[in-house]
Amino acid sequence: xxxxxxxxxxxxxxxxxxxxxxxxxxxxxxxxxxxxxxxxxxxxxxxxxxxxxxxxxxxxxxxxxxxxxxxxxxxxxxxxxxxxxxxxxxxxxxxxxxxxxxxxxxxxxxxxxxxxxxxxxxxxxxxxxxxxxxxxxxxxxxxxxxxxxxxxxxxxxxxxxxxxxxxxxxxxxxxxxxxxxxxxxxxxxxxxxxxxxxxxxxxxxxxxxxxxxxxxxxxxxxxxxxxxxxxxxxxxxxxxxxxxxxxxxxxxxxxxxxxxxxxxxxxxxxxxxxxxxxxxxxxxxxxxxxxxxxxxxxxxxxxxxxxxxxxxxxxxxxxxxxxxxxxxxxxxxxxxxxxxxxxxxxxxxxxxxxxxxxxxxxxxxxxxxxxxxxxxxxxxxxxxxxxxxxxxxxxxxxxxxxxxxxxxxxxxxxxxxxxxxxxxxxxxxxxxxxxxxxxxxxxxxxxxxxxxxxxxxxxxx
Numbered sequence: 001x002x003x004x005x006x007x008x009x010x011x012x013x014x015x016x017x018x019x020x021x022x023x024x025x026x027x028x029x030x031x032x033x034x035x036x037x038x039x040x041x042x043x044x045x046x047x048x049x050x051x052x053x054x055x056x057x058x059x060x061x062x063x064x065x066x067x068x069x070x071x072x073x074x075x076x077x078x079x080x081x082x083x084x085x086x087x088x089x090x091x092x093x094x095x096x097x098x099x100x101x102x103x104x105x106x107x108x109x110x111x112x113x114x115x116x117x118x119x120x121x122x123x124x125x126x127x128x129x130x131x132x133x134x135x136x137x138x139x140x141x142x143x144x145x146x147x148x149x150x151x152x153x154x155x156x157x158x159x160x161x162x163x164x165x166x167x168x169x170x171x172x173x174x175x176x177x178x179x180x181x182x183x184x185x186x187x188x189x190x191x192x193x194x195x196x197x198x199x200x201x202x203x204x205x206x207x208x209x210x211x212x213x214x215x216x217x218x219x220x221x222x223x224x225x226x227x228x229x230x231x232x233x234x235x236x237x238x239x240x241x242x243x244x245x246x247x248x249x250x251x252x253x254x255x256x257x258x259x260x261x262x263x264x265x266x267x268x269x270x271x272x273x274x275x276x277x278x279x280x281x282x283x284x285x286x287x288x289x290x291x292x293x294x295x296x297x298x299x300x301x302x303x304x305x306x307x308x309x310x311x312x313x314x315x316x317x318x319x320x321x322x323x324x325x326x327x328x329x330x331x332x333x334x335x336x337x338x339x340x341x342x343x344x345x346x347x348x349x350x351x352x353x354x355x356x357x358x359x360x361x362x363x364x365x366x367x368x369x370x371x372x373x374x375x376x377x378x379x380x381x382x383x384x385x386x387x388x389x390x391x392x393x394x395x396x397x398x399x400x401x402x403x404x405x406x407x408x409x410x411x412x413x414x415x416x417x418x419x420x421x422x423x424x425x426x427x428x429x430x431x432x433x434x435x436x437x438x439x440x441x442x443x444x445x446x447x448x449x450x451x452x453x454x455x456x457x458x459x460x461x
Contacts, residue, residue, distance in 0.1 A: 007033060008113035008121075009105045011098055018093030023102050025110055026118055030085045031074060033109045037061060038072055052076035060089065062104045068097050082118050083125035116454030123442060130442025131159045133454075134396055159399065162210075163437050166203060166406070170434045173199065177423050177430075193417045196426065200410050207407040214394040214403075227276045227299045229327075230309035231319045235337040238364035239309055240264060240277040273377075276303075297326070305380075306332035312361070313341040316349065324353055332357045333376055339363045402436045409433035 007027030013020070025034060035047040040058040050056065054074055060067040071090040080086040091101050106112060114120075123133040173196055180187040228236045244264045266273045276299050300306055306327055310320065327334075334355055336345060340363040347359045358376050362369030394400055409432040416425045 007110045008117055009102060009110035010113035010118070011102055012088070012118075013093070013098075015095055015098070016093075017095060020090050021093045021098040021101075023089040023091065023098070023105060024113075024118060025087045025089070025105060026080070026082045026084045026113075026121065027110070028085060029109055030087045033105060034072060034087045034089065036108050037067075037104050038070075047072065047074060050074055052079070060091065060101050060104060062107065067100050067104055068092055070101070078125075078127075081127070082121040083127040084121060114454075120454040129160055131163070131396070131399065131440050132157060133442070134398075135159075159394070160441060163440050166207070167434055167437050169199065169203060170430050170437075174427050174430050174434065177427050181424055189423050192423065193426075197414055197417050200414055204407055204410045204414075207403050207410070210394050211400055211403050211407065214397075214400040224273045224304045225276070225302065226273045226305040226307060227303040228307045228309060229300050229323060230337075231311060231317075231323070234309040234311040235364045236277055236309045239307065239335070239337070239362075240275060242364050242367050242370060243273075243275055273305075275307075300326065300330075304331065305377075306330055308332055308334045308357075309337050309364075310334060310345060310350070311338055312336040312343045312345045313338045315344050316353065321353065324350075324355055327357070328354065330357075331380075333373070333380075334359045335369075335373070336361045337364055339368060340366045399440050402439045406433040406436040409436065 005028065007025060007029040009023060009025040012022040012024040031048055037060050038045070038047055038056070038058050039061055040056065045056065045058065047056065052075055056072045056074070058070060058072065060070050068091045073088040073090070075086040075088075077084050077086075089101060089105070091097060119128075119133050119136050122128050123130055176187075176192070177189070180189045180192070228239060230236050243266050263274060263276045266275050308323060308327055310316075334350060334357055336343075336347070336350075336359060339361045347361075350359055358380075360369055360372055360376060362373060394403065409429040412429040413426050413433075416429070
């Protein structure tokens with residue numbers, strides 16, 4: 001894969017009215033193009049004669065037409081994001097004027113940048129490896145502080161350092177075996193199989209730990225998918241409205257009002273929750289409601305967390321027992337709703353029915369018990385299964401798959417050792433593990449995969 005020789009340009013800020021907008025230009029003619037359309041207050045300033053990493057005030061013009069007052073930042077390769085000559089034009093943040101400045105840049109020789117092309121060039125120019133490049137988009141899309149920290153950690157090279165450490169040890173093993181096979185008179189492999197097995201075991205365990213914790217990374221980066229379930233009229237939609245702070249779901253006294261899935265994003269503390277309200281689960285002959293019940297169960301099966309809302313003002317029935325059976329073994333919180341009414345169901349009864357998850361008494365209508373619910377959710381995900389410090393956290397499914405393949409290869413090496421196979425058999429699987437880890441960093445990766453990764457980026461990045 002080679003970097004392009006064209007000079008690319010794009011708007012690097014959101015296309016909304018704002019204080020300023022930034023047009024980014026990168027490539028061999030970046031300075032030249034901007035120099036043609038830039039004019040300083042005292043006359044024509046030659047930007048080509050200016051020092052790198054300096055800012056200049058002036059006007060962008062297209063022939064005799066004045067476009068906007070701007071600040072132009074000049075940056076010479078390789079000390080730029082793309083490792084290419086780069087110019088950033090800071091103009092007023094109107095949508096029309098920003099577009100006009102970009103059109104002027106394109107008119108004078110630049111070509112429109114594809115989504116993610118600036119970061120792609122940074123990768124292809126060796127400015128960052130592929131895992132660091134992928135972290136750029138994760139930083140942009142981070143939904144909470146934990147996701148941001150994990151992405152920034154990866155951007156700073158934490159994943160790179162960990163993967164390179166694995167690869168260095170594997171490469172040392174391959175080199176030793178190859179050298180011993182080439183020069184058996186001077187390099188002995190006597191007892192090396194046992195030594196190699198001892199070296200691989202902690203590496204394999206560390207990979208397994210990263211793989212196991214990658215599910216936490218997924219939750220942190222994407223938010224916790226939370227599904228509200230319960231019988232019709234239990235107060236599920238009222239709970240959604242309270243959690244979102246707005247009337248997002250229709251609330252009536254008529255059972256079965258909610259027929260479809262409604263999803264909202266909620267932030268509790270430092271964690272993002274993608275909360276899904278579903279149709280009430282009950283036996284019904286109504287065709288539309290049946291579809292809604294089926295969707296509710298499907299959503300709950302895929303959920304990271306289930307909020308089971310129980311109407312405490314009416315006795316438990318077969319629908320409740322079906323739901324209680326459904327949530328067994330799942331991560332869930334049971335909410336005894338309508339605590340402002342006379343209670344017919346208590347915690348003891350739910351425990352006797354087999355509920356092992358946390359149980360809280362709330363009133364969604366009166367907004368009572370919400371602070372306790374928030375605290376339970378924080379404890380469940382912040383202090384329990386999910387926590388974050390400066391250790392490496394895998395948040396990318398592609399990285400996880402590569403780690404899984406690398407670990408399998410190490411297991412095959414250990415199996416070959418156990419079976420007493422010759423040493424040259426070890427190098428086959430060791431090289432496979434080395435290659436799989438290299439895919440994470442972008443080594444030996446196919447161009448189609450690189451293009452697919454950067455297509456997910458926004459324009460201007």
